[in-house]
Amino acid sequence: MLGLDQFVAQTAGYHLYGAQLAAAEALRRRLQTARFGLLIAECGSGKSKVGSLALQAYFLQKHRKCLHIVLCPSHMTGKWVRELEEAIPNARAAIVRTPADMDALYAGYARGGRTVFAVLSRESARDGYMRRPAARWDARRQGFTCPDCGSVIQMEFMDCGKRTLTDATPEYFRTETRANRKCEGCGAVLWTATTAEEQSEWVRISHLGYVHRRFAYLARDACKTAAAKKQLAALLREPDRFMAARGACRRFPLSTYIKNRYRGKIDGLIADELHQFSADSGQGDAMGELFAAAKKCIGMTATLINGYASGIFYLLYRMCACRMEQDGQSYAAPAQFAREYGVTEDTYEVTEGGYNSNRRTAKRKKRSRQKPGVSPLVYSRFLLENGVFLSLMDMGKDLPEYEEIPVPLRLPENQQRACDDLEHAFHEIFKDRSREGRKLARKLLSVSLNLMMAYPDQPYGHKPVVHPVTADPILVPEDSGAPEEQTEKDRRTLEIIRRKVNAGERVLLYVNWVRLDSRTRLKRFLTDAGVRAEIMEDTVPPRGREEWVANHLRQGMQVMIVNPNLVETGLDLNDFTTLIFYDMAFKLFTFRQASRRSWRINQTAPRVEVYILYYRHTMQERAVRLMASKLAVAGVIEGGVLTDEGLAAMSESEDMTFALARELAEGIRHEDAVEDIAASFRKMAVLHPAQERQVQEAECGQQSVPVSVRKETKIRPVPPAEQLSLWELAG
Numbered sequence: 001m002l003g004l005d006q007f008v009a010q011t012a013g014y015h016l017y018g019a020q021l022a023a024a025e026a027l028r029r030r031l032q033t034a035r036f037g038l039l040i041a042e043c044g045s046g047k048s049k050v051g052s053l054a055l056q057a058y059f060l061q062k063h064r065k066c067l068h069i070v071l072c073p074s075h076m077t078g079k080w081v082r083e084l085e086e087a088i089p090n091a092r093a094a095i096v097r098t099p100a101d102m103d104a105l106y107a108g109y110a111r112g113g114r115t116v117f118a119v120l121s122r123e124s125a126r127d128g129y130m131r132r133p134a135a136r137w138d139a140r141r142q143g144f145t146c147p148d149c150g151s152v153i154q155m156e157f158m159d160c161g162k163r164t165l166t167d168a169t170p171e172y173f174r175t176e177t178r179a180n181r182k183c184e185g186c187g188a189v190l191w192t193a194t195t196a197e198e199q200s201e202w203v204r205i206s207h208l209g210y211v212h213r214r215f216a217y218l219a220r221d222a223c224k225t226a227a228a229k230k231q232l233a234a235l236l237r238e239p240d241r242f243m244a245a246r247g248a249c250r251r252f253p254l255s256t257y258i259k260n261r262y263r264g265k266i267d268g269l270i271a272d273e274l275h276q277f278s279a280d281s282g283q284g285d286a287m288g289e290l291f292a293a294a295k296k297c298i299g300m301t302a303t304l305i306n307g308y309a310s311g312i313f314y315l316l317y318r319m320c321a322c323r324m325e326q327d328g329q330s331y332a333a334p335a336q337f338a339r340e341y342g343v344t345e346d347t348y349e350v351t352e353g354g355y356n357s358n359r360r361t362a363k364r365k366k367r368s369r370q371k372p373g374v375s376p377l378v379y380s381r382f383l384l385e386n387g388v389f390l391s392l393m394d395m396g397k398d399l400p401e402y403e404e405i406p407v408p409l410r411l412p413e414n415q416q417r418a419c420d421d422l423e424h425a426f427h428e429i430f431k432d433r434s435r436e437g438r439k440l441a442r443k444l445l446s447v448s449l450n451l452m453m454a455y456p457d458q459p460y461g462h463k464p465v466v467h468p469v470t471a472d473p474i475l476v477p478e479d480s481g482a483p484e485e486q487t488e489k490d491r492r493t494l495e496i497i498r499r500k501v502n503a504g505e506r507v508l509l510y511v512n513w514v515r516l517d518s519r520t521r522l523k524r525f526l527t528d529a530g531v532r533a534e535i536m537e538d539t540v541p542p543r544g545r546e547e548w549v550a551n552h553l554r555q556g557m558q559v560m561i562v563n564p565n566l567v568e569t570g571l572d573l574n575d576f577t578t579l580i581f582y583d584m585a586f587k588l589f590t591f592r593q594a595s596r597r598s599w600r601i602n603q604t605a606p607r608v609e610v611y612i613l614y615y616r617h618t619m620q621e622r623a624v625r626l627m628a629s630k631l632a633v634a635g636v637i638e639g640g641v642l643t644d645e646g647l648a649a650m651s652e653s654e655d656m657t658f659a660l661a662r663e664l665a666e667g668i669r670h671e672d673a674v675e676d677i678a679a680s681f682r683k684m685a686v687l688h689p690a691q692e693r694q695v696q697e698a699e700c701g702q703q704s705v706p707v708s709v710r711k712e713t714k715i716r717p718v719p720p721a722e723q724l725s726l727w728e729l730a731g
Contacts (some may be wrong), residue, residue, distance in 0.1 A: 001025050004053050004087070013084045017601070019394035020050050026388045027054035027298060033600070036297040036319050038383065039276070041390035043601030044572075047300045047651065048083045048272070050390065055298055056088050056115070057269045061280030065090075066115045067106070067265060069258070072272035073119035073569055075542030084117050093117040097124045099257045106262065107653060120254065121543075122276065129254035132194040132202050133173040133180075150190035153516055155333045162633055170218060173202070182592050196244045205231050205312060213239045218645075255286035259293040269294035273569050274301040275589075276548040278315040280334075288318040300616045303589045304383075308705035309342025310334050310372050316382055323382065335370075343373030392601060392687075402599045402686040404679045406624060409488045415459045418480040419618055425475045449586075452619035453478065457489060457583055458516045477569050483517060486525065489613050491581060494525055496611055500578045501531055501558050505605075508576035510564045510594060512585040514538070516527050519561050522582070526559055533559040536566060547570055564594035573597040577605040584623050591627060625677055644677040 001021055002704050009015045016024075023039065030037035031054070039054075041047045054144075059066045070080050077095045083091040091358035096102050096118045109116040135144040135153055143152035153168040156179070172180055174231045176191050183190055194200065202210045202270045211219045235243065240646070258266070270288050271277060291297050299319065305312050308666045313334045321331075338344060346368050350376055363442045411419060426448045430441045447465055453460065459481035464473040481487065486494075497507050511519050517533050526533040540548050545566065552560070553575055556723050560576065567573065568590050576598050584591070599608045614620040 001028070001053065001057050004057060004089070007089045008049065008087050008426060016046070016049060016053075017395040019390060021387050022045050023390045024050045024057065027051070029054075030386070031058045031298075032294050034386070036291070036299065036386070036399045037294075038304070038387040039298060039346065039390065040233040040350075040383075041300065041302060042392050043596040044301045044603075045392050045395070046601060047302075047390075048080060049087050050086050051270050051298045051300050052084055053273075054089075054269060055296065058296065059115075059267055063267065065109070066267040067109050067262075068115070068268040068270065069266055069294065070116045070117055070119045070270045071122055071125060071277075071287060071290060072119065072270075073125065073276070074123050074541065075545050075571070076272065076541060076569070077119050077121050077544065080117075080119045084119075088115060088117070090114040091117060093119055093459065095119045096254070097121075098604070099252060099254060099560070100259060102262070106226060106265070112704070120290075122273075124284050125255040125290065126253055126282045127251060127559070128197075128256070129193045129251050130204075131176060131191040132200055132204065134175060134192040135189050137201065137212060137214060144170075144173070146188055146190065147192075148182040149183060149186040151183070151185040153180075153183065153190065166297050169349075170212040170215040171222075181377075201244055202237055203231075206236075208232075211235070241317045253286065256288040261288040263293045264289075265565055266294040266296075267296065267644050268433045269297040269298045271297065272301075274299040274315065275303050275305075275311075278311055280314050283438060284314055284318070291318055303380075303592060307372060307373055308338070308380070309340075310338045310370060312378065312382075313337045313372075320382070320386070326474065327381065338370050341378050343371045345369045345371050352373070392599075395601055399686060400599065400603050400605055403607070404611075404612060404681040405594065406614070406628070407492060407683060409492060409620070411456055411615050412480075412487070414618065415456065415480045418459060418725045419452075419455055422452060422475070422477060423619075426452070433589075440468070444474075446536065447671040449619070453623065454513050454516055454584070456615045456618050456620060457487070457513065457518055461485075461517075483521065484690075489582065489615070490522065490525060492613060493522065493582060494529060496578070496580060497526065497531060497559055505578055506553075506557070507559045508531075508573060508578045509559055509561045509599065510581045510583075511561060512565075512583050513574065514563055514564060518582060520632075522561060531558050532556050533561060536560060536562040538566060540561065546683040549573070562598075564590050567581075567597060568593035571597060572600060572602070574600060574603050574605075577608050579608070579610045581610070583610065584627060586612065588622070588627065628677055628681055665731040 001024060005016050005021060022433075027037045027039060027050070037054075039049065039051050041404075055068060056066075057344070070084070072080055081093040081095065084091060090113075092114050094101075094105055094117070096105060097120075102118060105116060105118055113567070135146045136147060138145045138152070141152055145152055153172075154165045155172045156163050157166055157169045163564055168180070173190075180190060182188065188233075201213050201302060203213060203216070204210050205219065205223070206227050207225045208219065208222055211232070215234065216232060216239065223232050233555070234241065234671045256560050269293070271287055281722065295581070300316075313329075313378070319332050324331075372618055410416075426444070429437070429444060429448075432438070432441070444465070451462060451465065455477060460483065462477040462481040464476040466473055493509070495507070509522065511522070523533045523535055534552050536545065536548060549560065549571070564585075565579075581595075595610050598605075612624060614624045
């Protein structure tokens with residue numbers, strides 16, 4: 001391990017920190033006794049160097065050369081090639097996109113004497129051929145039949161709360177699901193490969209799925225986009241016309257090809273951003289196939305669990321199936337795992353028996369819903385011996401100060417009144433507890449929350465909210481502003497940016513709501529103020545985003561406006577020492593990843609500041625408060641530190657979307673808004689001792705001041721939590 005560290009110093013110009021070497025050594029020893037190990041490390045702690053060194057150190061004891069695979073997001077493939085060539089002596093790394101690339105790389109590996117790393121993006125690993133329904137319409141039997149056994153295909157539907165079988169409808173085959181994948185009679189697969197040149201009785205409509213030529217008219221109401229309506233109209237005019245399936249390429253999944261051809265020849269696998277493979281998805285299956293083909297595997301992530309117990313179920317089954325079976329878990333029953341290790345909300349309906357009658361009180365289960373929350377037993381049973389935890393604070397380095405500063409703002413009276421009217425209108429809809437009222441509330445949940453979050457930032461130009469069935473307008477948002485007017489949030493954003501740019505800093509401006517005109521307005525305001533600002537659009541391909549940033553920095557860019565989803569993983573944005581969240585979305589992990597883009601061990605600036613802007617007495621304030629409370633305890637599993645507060649949050653947390661909807665239904669109580677939001681963010685700050693003493697002295701002399709009258713709060717780090725006994729957790 002020390003020899004590899006010396007090579008890194010010669011090629012990259014720096015040594016690894018002691019904590020990084022210790023984590024790599026722990027992973028190496030784990031691979032000696034097990035097939036895989038997990039590296040759960042904070043953003044910016046050098047996961048790629050640690051993981052690759054651990055894998056190479058293990059195989060150096062056994063082989064002169066090795067063949068490894070790195071599976072990562074597509075925008076990180078180039079970075080991985082550079083990291084590997086810096087860290088591993090006598091090694092070659094190359095990006096593999098097709099089976100032909102893999103064959104050529106393996107041929108060079110077999111002839112030469114160097115270790116080879118094949119770097120695959122998670123998208124190209126699973127990209128394969130397109131499939132269409134293979135079921136055929138039988139006019140005589142008036143049903144869709146299996147191509148193998150010829151039996152009429154049936155589907156399940158709910159009739160008065162009971163599961164009933166009926167003949168499959170054309171809508172049943174819109175997309176491939178577990179229910180329609182195989183024939184119940186003979187087990188034959190009901191989906192087959194298709195190409196762009198093939199003429200079939202099934203036609204693929206963009207943004208909708210497959211429709212049958214004979215029953216295309218049934219899909220009229222399901223078409224939502226202009227492109228889908230245009231395609232369907234053409235099909236209805238000429239039912240027998242040829243319609244090419246766009247994207248139906250002759251392509252074989254790369255992960256399946258590697259598993260079939262190179263199984264036993266792959267020495268190691270590094271799965272970066274492991275949490276992105278945790279779902280029951282094609283990319284998750286691709287990771288599972290590569291894991292099956294490799295002898296050893298290292299999984300790396302900063303956010304292992306998404307808050308739900310089911311979020312780690314498939315990942316554990318792909319990597320330690322034997323342990324899951326010993327625990328009594330079945331791959332076909334993720335709900336059992338979620339019920340045992342998560343939080344499940346069961347709703348029952350109780351019917352009281354009448355007085356002096358033979359009818360008894362009846363209790364009937366209406367629904368069961370999984371809620372956020374993970375049992376600490378997941379840590380002790382599955383992660384304790386498999387995981388290596390690494391934090392930036394473990395480095396022993398004098399890291400830059402890191403501070404998250406909430407900035408509360410006030411809406412003008414007319415806009416506050418319009419926002420309150422919207423809230424009241426949705427409150428009236430959500431409080432209707434009738435069956436139709438609850439159904440309407442569920443369908444309007446996303447629309448209502450998005451509008452309540454976006455309206456304060458753009459109080460104009462919103463479409464009416466319509467009934468999901470009748471399409472009648474339910475409410476029309478009032479235009480209480482104009483595009484050319486600067487809002488209070490715009491003015492505060494420009495004020496912060498001017499101050500930072502004048503000090504020689506660069507600013508990263510996050511804007512979540514891309515459907516609004518916030519990005520273009522902000523760029524116009526900044527340009528008028530003499531600030532060089534650029535917008536990174538989602539059209540920039542993932543593998544070219546790092547180069548895009550570098551090119552614009554060379555051209556003098558001072559402010560980068562971007563959706564945080566585009567840069568939440570992989571990119572080192574050390575040039576930007578001030579980050580501003582202009583608005584807030586509902587994804588906890590996106591905020592965690594995006595807010596740490598420039599607070600890293602190779603950051604040379606003395607301080608990194610993150611500003612979070614929101615309006616008082618609006619849904620934005622509730623979202624920021626919920627986000628702050630979750631961020632304070634989000635590192636329970638990832639950080640490896642178990643605190644009383646964290647353990648409580650693991651079992652009592654609530655999804656942000658449902659929490660905001662519940663508060664909207666009950667009515668937002670503005671008198672509760674005096675809670676000090678900055679106090680929640682205080683737990684995540686990292687300040688130097690001198691700064692910490694100033695904060696402590698200030699707090700000793702006065703009581704906590706509500707956020708409504710506080711400007712910028714100097715915050716101190718959380719005191720170290722007492723480590724709990726894992727024997728106590730395991731019971």
